Amino acid sequence: MNESLAVTVEGFVAESLATHGRDPRHLLQHLIRVQQRFSCVPDAAVEALSAALDVTRTQVRAAIAFYAFLHDRPRGAFEIRFSDNITDRMLGSRRLIRLLIERLGLTGLPAWGCDLVRVDGRVSVGLASCTGMCDQGPALLVNGQAVTNLDAQRMDRIADLVQEGIPLERWPGEFFRVENNIRRRGLLLGNPATDGAALRRLVDEGADAALAEVERSGLRGRGGAGFTTALKWRFCREAPGTDRYVVCNADEGEPGTFKDRVLLTDYADLVIEGMTVCAGVLGARRGFLYLRGEYLYLLPHLESVLQRRRAEGLLGTRILGADGLDFDIEIHLGAGAYICGEESALIESLEGKRGVTRKRPPFPVTSGFDDQPTVVNNVETFLAAARVVQWGGYWLRGEGTDQSAGSKILSVSGDCARPGIYEYPFGTPVHQVLSDCGAENTQAVQISGAAGATLSPADFDRIIAFEDLPTAGSFMIFDHRRDLLDMVRNFAAFFAHESCGFCTPCRVGGALLRNLVEKVAAGQGSEYDLSEMRHIGAVMRQASYCGLGHTAPNHVLNTLDKFPQIYRRRLAREAHTPSFDLDAALSEARALTGRDDVGAHVRDGSEVSS
């Protein structure tokens, strides 16, 4: 690195340290800022941060290697990453990637974790897992900012803007427009307005009464697992500790999920009010909103909502004038790691480390951030909790099923006329969602994201509820034109890429599974490979350390059961095909010896011609 750059880098780091503090737990936030400024984390920044924060340079480097959005070598001055979820692909993203690559004079295609960088350093093109814009894809991120509704014209314009070196602020504003696409409103989406009513009730009637309403409501977590919210708050409240923390999980990494994006856009006040009420119940003074890196564009908006609420006395010290009700929220950015949605990995990441799942027990409710009792809830959960405290537990109970009170917000994408956000009472059957969004000839629905379940038409009478089909909110639709193996390939690559690598079955099993799926897709598989996929999937489910590994093989196992023909029709033969092509491996030797006669070839794994 040249010296003047090193000086600039050191200056920037010094400034970041001065503004944002020297807590080692802020490492990731410093790294993200450095990356934004220099399109990588230069060595000088690694040295400066490791010296100032008292973490080893190896730990700093390990964090850079862990998070997909951080790099130790420069990408382009314009760093472009296409969203590579299956829904983006269904909307033609692959063709657009090729177009842009061609227009920029690059060659090849980017693979996951492997970007194309133009030699002049002007631009790089890579892939990101789902960026949460499935209802308005294909989408990409340029220097972290989301560009939606891509088409051939947009590719042309982007190529021109890059060639001319036009800074992002002067790109057409419409490129960055993100629509809410709310198609069906229910209990939660019906009314975005808030005037601190939930907080007022908390102050007037006390924390016990607020918790009692949450208990009465039967509210369960909306992030997927469905743990009873009141129980979580109570455990945390009663756990021994000196401090308590409230964390809003806005990582929204599950492919096909984008409802939290909409909630943070138009309902941020309610979400923050829910966090504040939770803090009042727990006696917490600090909270964090963990925002996925893909939603960087929401940061100024969220900061301004926090600022306004502080000014209105709804956040900060002596909230609504109440003695001892002090609570404030910091926003922490993620940097491209799906596992950081898992609550204990999220806390590791909040503490500036690699997002590796923690050993449990202890659970975050007793030992979370800074080893203190911590509540982690989904964005939608906090929103619902705010309303429950405002309007009472019975209000939520009035809708839904026995074990699933209230409503669920779905992110609908894929093959349908009206993709977007739909809110339904729990208990709504799948077919109703399909008819409301204008889905026709539906072959399959992937519910709750890549980690969720693949539904065939036989499942369409089943209901969305914790009793039957639980979901974090993703609802991806595939009609009869689609080859579901494309979905399987996409998800298998996703999980292999997103495994944190901590435990053996997920780390190795996920990669083996991806390779077998590719082998079958290439027409080189056999019945044996299909049974291997089942075997590996079962081991991952059974033996993995956390939810990622437990659910990662679902899509393979489900489709093997429900859509066996997507595999079968590609099998090269019934029994066994070696994954190693002996004849191809000999080609180098043939070239070296100048032989290419029959005797220099192996016709089959078993049959050597003489």
Added chain:
Amino acid sequence: MSKTFKLDGREIPFETGQTIMDAALAAGVYIPHLCHNPELAPHGSCRVCLVDIGERQVSACTAAASEGMEVDSSSETIQATRRAILQMLFVEGNHVCPACEKSGACQLQAVAYYTGMLAPHFTHFFPRRPVDASHPDVVIDFNRCILCELCVRASRDHDGKRVFAISGRGLESHLVIDSPSGLLGDSCFAAADKAAHVCPTGAILPKGRGYETPIGERLYDREPISIVGDVRAHEEEVV
């Protein structure tokens, strides 16, 4: 009266706070393990110590023992899962057992024998991993590293040094060394460190003592791991 649970039908006494593994080790009952070492904080990453506690499978090294629980550690299903996990570890790295200096005294190999693993089974990844011989007393062969993090924990929690860390993620995860060059020789690592004596495979080896005990007469050549236990307890005999 002390509390007990059942492990493969045998009553095992335990104290509150003990894991299934702690209690089993104390009672002299073997549960296969790789990333566990009773002197260091439990980790739960290798998953070889998987046991069945009814509906669920848990890692014995991290799961707390509880009164009256019935633990199954030897059924064919459990052994088959362990076998698959070991087969995964074998194809992930590059393990050349017949030629390896640690052969016969390697816990990975011994646990594989114990679970009845006869072949690697899965397709090899054949990663390209270097050997680091820069240190005067110790060599690290990353090809044999199974990411158990025993050296990481020993260095950090026992030696107070933080020489090792894991970098990358997924299959790209790998062990790294904290020195300006990334080489062991430039780090503050010493042969007397605890971290030099905890590796369950042949990834961290002392220099200059190659093949002192002939293969065939080594620790696990003589007796199975279920009888003699971890290699670290026999260091003087085997290296």
